[in-house]
Amino acid sequence: MTAFILVAGAHTGGWVWREVAAGLRDAGARAYEVTLSGMDGGGGAERPGVDLETHIEELVRLIDRVEERDVVLVGHCYGIHPVRGAADRRSERISRIVNVDVGIPEDGDPALKLVPDQTDRERVLSLAQKDSAGTLSAPSVEEWQRWGSVAGLPAEALARLTEQAVPQPLPTLTQPLRLSGAVAALPTTGVLCTANGSSIAVVETMVALGDPAFQALADPGVTFFELDTGHWPMLSAPRELVDVLLRAAAGKGHRVAAVRQQPTHLRPFLMDVEERPRERTGRVDLHLPDADGPRPAVVLVHGGPVPAGARPTPRDWPAFVGYAQYAASLGAVGVTVDHRLHELTAYGRAADDIAEAIELVRADPRVDGDRVALWFLSAGGLLAADWLAAPPSWLRCVAASYPILAPLPGWGLADGRFRPVAAVRGAGRLPIVLTRVGLERPEIAVTVEEFVSAAADCGAAIEVIDVPLGHHGFETIDPTDESRDAVRRAMRSVLGHLGAGTD
Structure with a gap:
């Protein structure tokens, strides 16, 4: 017994x-x-x-x-x-x-x-x-x-x-x-x-x-x-x-397999992108276009929590490098950042890291500091709240791919700061480009639908790009024509709002 x-x-x-x-x-x-x-x-x-x-x-x-x-x-x-x-x-x-x-x-x-x-x-x-x-x-x-x-x-x-x-x-x-x-x-x-x-x-x-x-x-x-x-x-x-x-x-239950093959987040980016020069300063990497004069910038914000000991760090993950290099190949400065969202209690610290990175990027003479887009992915979506609630004049677009747009149950974020579903009411006519995947986890999909509904209610300028057969992190999981088309559409839309060439 x-x-x-x-x-x-x-x-x-x-x-x-x-x-x-x-x-x-x-x-x-x-x-x-x-x-x-x-x-x-x-x-x-x-x-x-x-x-x-x-x-x-x-x-x-x-x-x-x-x-x-x-x-x-x-x-x-x-x-x-x-x-x-x-x-x-x-x-x-x-x-x-x-x-x-x-x-x-x-x-x-x-x-x-x-x-x-x-x-x-x-x-x-x-x-x-x-x-x-x-x-x-x-x-x-x-x-x-x-x-x-x-x-x-x-x-x-x-x-x-x-x-x-x-x-x-x-x-x-x-x-x-x-x-x-x-x-x-x-x-x-x-x-x-x-x-x-x-x-x-x-x-x-x-x-x-x-x-x-x-x-x-x-x-x-x-x-x-x-x-x-x-x-x-x-x-x-x-x-x-x-x-x-x-x-x-009785010893039953699902067993998690040790990672013997390449994990999904380290698989290749779904597109072949022309390689551009890359410079590293602290936690920030600049992916530079072949262009003269200050260029607009696209700052990519990863999700998490990502354990402090995880290697490689997110700015070296193929999806983020791919997006940044793609932006650079189309004439903008692609920016990847390692922020310190190592646990759910660290959203405030991560937000500070992003703000600091943006200051560094805007101060770079190769960047047009008045033309910046912020692109949030996965759980990094919660970090969009500050920028949606009170968009600065230099922020020309906010993009989000398979984002989490309200704290999930049990996350303990009760102070109301990191809630893009509520913050979107302050976005005014700031362009928002949202990439939505059809095979999203249900608890995340609910937050996306709440956000889309809230954006519609307040008249926000939102564009939704759907990937019906896409998974969370589709850029390295679903290398399909549908997925590649979604990435192209999202990037061209973001760069269009920045006034950057996309040829």
């Missing part, structure tokens, strides 16, 4: 697992719904000394009492921290760890690192400075969305989540997780909730980027499942989650 130890996330207790535990028992397994100290609503959260270590020790004692040979530890949200801490100390007893819609914390990581919303992270740090042993108040009905997508959650379940939620002891969020390394050898399964922005495709993309930190996700002992729901599948899809947990315990 397999024993499942179910550990809930922040502000909740074992009660959230009630339906899942019942389903596991019906299937012949043993289930333990854990309510950790301070999470029962009985005032324990106010008791000094409740921290992450308290919760780890409680799980260790429970593991020691469990008689079943196969023990599967299941952690949701905050719960993965005490789960990994306890598994590290009792690795010989654990057959598998299951991460339910949450990342994998490492040694030294506080639970606060995985809190998606930056406002909540700052609030926790502020409260901890005033009273390190205090608590974080439970979310209101409207605030749960900041902790993860509530998609699929029935109204009565959301109401129950709110009514039974309790304050979270601050030390459980701020105390670093300490691991010996034993937990790293344990089989692991990730349950990815697609409505919260995670998916197997995202995992495969991160592995393909080549950062050593993500290569462990391609280990044969790591499996993945997807659930088409939000961040609380134990409440929104309990039967489906029961099935996934049973299959995970």
Whole structure:
């Protein structure tokens, strides 16, 4: 018999697992719904000394009492921290760890690192400075969305989540997780909730980027499942989650292949482009046309997050080099930039990098600083918001290819700054050239359609170029005549708005 130890996330207790535990028992397994100290609503959260270590020790004692040979530890949200801490100390007893819609914390990581919303992270740090042993108040009905997508959650379940939620002891969020390394050898399964922005495709993309930190996700002992729901599948899809947990315990699930062939983002650009000179200054590369006098510039902005250790960096990826060289071959200065969007919390830093790069480009004597276009790709699309909201006079066009145009669920960007869907209202008659792919991931496609609708409502000057059979990143995935035609149309449109020759 397999024993499942179910550990809930922040502000909740074992009660959230009630339906899942019942389903596991019906299937012949043993289930333990854990309510950790301070999470029962009985005032324990106010008791000094409740921290992450308290919760780890409680799980260790429970593991020691469990008689079943196969023990599967299941952690949701905050719960993965005490789960990994306890598994590290009792690795010989654990057959598998299951991460339910949450990342994998490492040694030294506080639970606060995985809190998606930056406002909540700052609030926790502020409260901890005033009273390190205090608590974080439970979310209101409207605030749960900041902790993860509530998609699929029935109204009565959301109401129950709110009514039974309790304050979270601050030390459980701020105390670093300490691991010996034993937990790293344990089989692991990730349950990815697609409505919260995670998916197997995202995992495969991160592995393909080549950062050593993500290569462990391609280990044969790591499996993945997807659930088409939000961040609380134990409440929104309990039967489906029961099935996934049973299959995970049996070693089933999707395995991400190690990258043995050339990853898609490093495949050749879909067009043969005349090679032009290229100059590098700091994080900025200029691809120069064969022309006299100052020329207009096209600044290409990559997406992400791209891990800091990924090599080559985006400005050397074939798609970006291809676009920049193509612009240069048609008489404009093509610009590629390595901005520092290394994690979702770094959009502000990336925006600063782009602004700095633009200043450098406009100051170059070979560039006509009054004729600049910005071209955003993928998740770099969110960085278009500042420029759409208040376009400067020198900005002659904004282009976007398969962009993300509103933060995806679970990204925690609650301050409203990086939301092109809203910012487009300030664009006026600024030309916008949008390349839309027909085989886009659904969660991204929704943001594109919202943007197109918002642009139409406010009378923005938007041109949409469709690639019906194109995938996200089609320039290196779909080398078809349809794709090449879309790239040509987009480039000629952008350069036309810059007044550059396109012969």
